[in-house]
């Protein structure tokens with residue numbers, strides 16, 4: 001990592017010097033900050049990647065030397081460049097959990113400021129920066145944590161493969177993430193930016209230099225997400241074990257597959273929006289600069305064309321993770337498996353034709369309003385099907401209420417509230433009233449925190465014994481669940497009321513009449529923050545000295561439990577053969593056998 | 603760590619088919635990038651087009667790029683047929699045509715910079731689109747050169763030619779967008 005930083009600095013120096021030289025030759029001010037940063041950045045990135053291990057393990061081959069993949073033993077491998085999908089999965093999970101907690105702390109700062117009307121600790125300009133930082137960090141976490149963390153760890157295991165299709169690309173996509181954190185921190189030191197996580201033009205065009213760090217890091221997260229999506233698609237299409245037909249795929253793998261389709265396609269659009277903003281700022285093009293005939297509305301279109309599908313890139317992994325947990329703890333097959341897959345596909349299909357619902361008040365042509373109202377409402381049909389699949393599984397099963405199951409059920413409870421309140425934001429007449437109020441904040445946090453992040457914790461507890469080889473403390477786990485669940489609802493439910501009362505989001509102050517509710521929300525948010533201390537304590541203690549876990553403590557049928565905890569390098573001692581569906585509880589049939597001899601398909 | 607070699611040992615895990623699928627998805631993903639960029643032309647300036655565009659030059663570079671695709675295809679045929687001499691000839695021809703295209707592009711840039719500067723409207727779109735595409739042509743040339751330098755294994759050559767054909771095909775959408783509509 002030190003080598004990576006050194007590489008980054010060297011690369012930056014090369015890039016910046018190159019640009020300064022060109023600018024000096026052509027007679028423009030050679031030391032203007034923005035062109036230097038933007039041009040130095042790709043070089044710094046290449047330097048960083050070569051430094052952290054790409055050179056040692058990969059690029060040496062390009063110049064005819066032998067690659068020397070370094071593989072430090074034990075826990076140190078999690079801090080080194082590795083192409084093992086399980087190590088990369090853990091790296092993603094830990095990195096994003098840390099970013100999640102940091103971004104959570106920034107939210108608590110905001111809640112301190114909002115505890116009472118008037119100014120308390122943050123001047124309005126600082127408030128805007130903290131709010132922007134909180135937004136983009138949480139978006140990066142939400143887009144990547146389940147798909148990149150659990151996706152990497154589990155997809156090869158669940159389909160009976162020994163690694164991802166492109167292990168080196170996989171490592172590359174992980175090592176793009178630390179520079180994002182570095183960029184955003186550097187930006188904060190330089191005074192930050194205050195255009196929120198959406199970075200709308202024209203503010204983004206005239207903001208101070210911190211803005212370009214935001215744009216560059218957004219592009220980087222996008223790049224990592226595109227590469228990751230491509231890798232998942234090829235892995236799932238090409239590396240399934242014998243007998244693993246599409247109809248026998250665990251629902252989690254289906255979710256990652258469909259999400260990857262969206263990442264690989266829609267991310268381009270937001271990347272272009274960010275790039276064109278940079279071009280406007282550095283090369284003086286006129287895409288979004290209204291003063292030069294540009295169109296700020298074009299930015300919004302490009303931005304939301306990705307960023308609406310992005311909410312499904314966040315929530316679908318949360319849903320399918322919960323759907324994956326339900327059958328094992330209800331001891332029955334997933335209810336209406338095919339319909340659930342169809343529902344997911346329906347959401348993906350519709351995700352590209354609803355983005356204007358974010359722009360109902362932006363002055364788009366009137367004819368778009370009813371059209372995008374209708375397409376948005378249509379999404380509730382496939383979503384409802386997924387919901388019924390979860391409900392049916394619970395209804396017909398014998399529930400085993402361990403921590404993962406509690407979190408998985410909460411996903412659907414919270415999302416029900418998030419989904420129903422979404423209807424008011426999709427309907428134009430109510431949306432015009434609620435746009436940019438705390439109603440939107442509450443709705444969004446109910447879907448993404450209540451849906452995805454609760455799903456994330458379901459996954460962490462469910463696979464903790466598999467990943468660490470040790471068992472977590474069940475009592476602490478349940479304490480964490482109830483504490484987080486209650487505090488979460490106390491924090492965000494009152495925000496619906498604040499929004500209906502007209503409290504604006506992204507503003508450091510509010511009407512004094514709303515003081516009591518805001519104080520209540522602030523106190524609840526600290527209770528929510530404290531619940532993660534229980535989680536951290538449980539993870540740290542259990543990982544270091546919890547009781548050793550068996551290979552299959554949940555007596556689950558899917559493939560990841562049919563190998564040791566943690567699984568060996570390349571996962572299975574003998575390649576598995578899949579003989580039946582993944583959730584054959586009560587029929588006595590195994591999902592898979594290790595080795596290929598027994599019987600084959602039925 | 604060992605991934606690459608070990609994967610090849612398992613039945614059904616044929617490296618070429620894995621990489622070929624990866625390349626197709628990469629191409630699809632790049633196609634969306636250009637689709638989005640092309641859409642900005644219509645969103646920003648509709649069908650407006652400056653009179654100063656050098657139409658003969660635009661048509662000429664289009665012809666050059668198209669013939670480079672034909673020549674790249676001829677190179678893969680020669681490789682499949684084991685004709686090393688013809689293969690080298692067509693690869694060199696392809697690379698040369700690519701360089702000529704980039705030269706033509708430079709000429710267009712020099713002329714256009716005064717006539718429709720990149721600071722607004724059509725100029726912004728023109729320089730961004732041709733700049734992005736030019737960068738892809740350049741990377742296509744490098745990839746083609748690297749893949750054909752030691753042409754023992756036909757797959758890297760086929761992959762490079764597929765990418766090159768894609769880059770050419772993208773120009774078939776950019777050219778009418780900028781010059782004809």
Ligand SMILES: [Cu+2]
Pocket residue numbers: 307308311354355357358
């Ligand atoms: Cu949306």
